[in-house]
Amino acid sequence: MPPTIALDVIRYRPERNEEPSFQTYEVPFRDDWVVLDALNYIKDWLDGSLSFRWSCRMGVCGSCGMMVNGQPKLTCAAYLSDHQPGPIRVEPLNYFPIVRDLVVDITEFLRKLTKVKPWIIRDQVWPVEEGEYRQTPAQLDTYRQFSQCINCMLCYAACPIVGLEPEFVGPAAIALAQRYNLDSRDEAAKQRLKILSDHAGIWGCTFVGECTQVCPKHVDPAGAIQQFKLTGALDALKSLLLPWGTR
Amino acid sequence: MTERLTPFLWILFSLGGTIAAFLFPVHLFLGGLAFPLGWLDAPSYEALRGLVQHPVVRLYLFVVISLPLFHWAHRFRYTLYDGLQLYHLTVLIAVLCYGAALVGTAVAAYTLWNLA
Numbered sequence: 001m002p003p004t005i006a007l008d009v010i011r012y013r014p015e016r017n018e019e020p021s022f023q024t025y026e027v028p029f030r031d032d033w034v035v036l037d038a039l040n041y042i043k044d045w046l047d048g049s050l051s052f053r054w055s056c057r058m059g060v061c062g063s064c065g066m067m068v069n070g071q072p073k074l075t076c077a078a079y080l081s082d083h084q085p086g087p088i089r090v091e092p093l094n095y096f097p098i099v100r101d102l103v104v105d106i107t108e109f110l111r112k113l114t115k116v117k118p119w120i121i122r123d124q125v126w127p128v129e130e131g132e133y134r135q136t137p138a139q140l141d142t143y144r145q146f147s148q149c150i151n152c153m154l155c156y157a158a159c160p161i162v163g164l165e166p167e168f169v170g171p172a173a174i175a176l177a178q179r180y181n182l183d184s185r186d187e188a189a190k191q192r193l194k195i196l197s198d199h200a201g202i203w204g205c206t207f208v209g210e211c212t213q214v215c216p217k218h219v220d221p222a223g224a225i226q227q228f229k230l231t232g233a234l235d236a237l238k239s240l241l242l243p244w245g246t247r
Numbered sequence: 248m249t250e251r252l253t254p255f256l257w258i259l260f261s262l263g264g265t266i267a268a269f270l271f272p273v274h275l276f277l278g279g280l281a282f283p284l285g286w287l288d289a290p291s292y293e294a295l296r297g298l299v300q301h302p303v304v305r306l307y308l309f310v311v312i313s314l315p316l317f318h319w320a321h322r323f324r325y326t327l328y329d330g331l332q333l334y335h336l337t338v339l340i341a342v343l344c345y346g347a348a349l350v351g352t353a354v355a356a357y358t359l360w361n362l363a
Contacts, residue, residue: 233255
């Protein structure tokens with residue numbers, strides 16, 4: 001008999017269940033299979049009613065993030081062979097409301113993301129005929145790392161502050177704000193600092209560092225937040241010492 | 248109020264953390280390993296006494312004692328606040344933690360100032 005492995009998967013169908021509960025599925029074990037392959041096997045062969053998000057299967061789209069044995073992971077990159085002998089616990093991302101089974105409600109996340117104005121803002125926009133806004137490779141390198149975020153929300157599921165303080169803007173959004181602050185074409189760092197200089201923003205972070213640990217794209221959100229804090233602290237210091245000069 | 252103070256408390260926290268990370272290991276190595284194990288000749292009491300006569304050494308000791316206390320205060324405050332989730336005691340916790348760091352700083356300043 002070919003080897004199998006068990007998956008304990010959270011099921012929640014709001015029209016039928018009061019509470020989420022685990023259901024166990026036995027799937028074929030293959031060395032080259034990831035948890036997402038196992039979930040698709042369940043969907044195709046065992047239980048078509050199982051709901052979960054996925055798209056690219058290659059760590060680019062950021063939609064298949066789930067808790068695998070309690071750790072936030074992209075299920076397309078979590079190999080079954082790394083979780084032997086099983087059972088493997090598959091749950092929706094921590095701290096997000098569940099819509100159905102493994103699908104979470106990301107409305108709040110999207111609100112937080114747009115709150116930090118993650119786009120290039122300029123005081124004066126050049127007319128198109130003037131050409132593009134040029135950037136040197138060195139200028140690109142200052143923010144490139146923070147621009148690799150795929151919005152997979154693993155960092156939110158890993159951050160204990162997100163769990164404790166629902167208003168906390170969170171790692172990905174702050175890292176993205178810092179990405180635009182560091183972009184030589186952008187001129188809105190002051191606006192973003194104003195938005196994020198409170199306990200729902202940068203000062204809510206207590207530098208646990210889990211966001212950076214779980215980030216599948218090596219964005220280092222914790223580093224971005226600490227950089228942002230330094231900017232915020234120096235700005236506060238400046239307005240204390242030179243109250244007339246900073247506004 | 249705490250919102251406006253936070254950046255300044257964080258500056259003390261990060262300075263204290265940097266000092267603790269870079270300088271404490273040197274002191275621990277010298278005082279905890281190198282001198283007692285005889286890897287290096289330990290300075291005499293009189294030599295150290297002479298060293299702390301210099302104002303720069305006193306300033307150094309003051310900084311090395313005071314700022315890490317604020318690092319501890321900030322860290323411990325959030326350990327109590329988030330770790331034990333004592334949200335209703337937030338003001339008391341802040342006052343006790345930063346207060347302890349202030350007291351430690353005052354004692355260090357007083358002692359170093361009055362060192363004969």
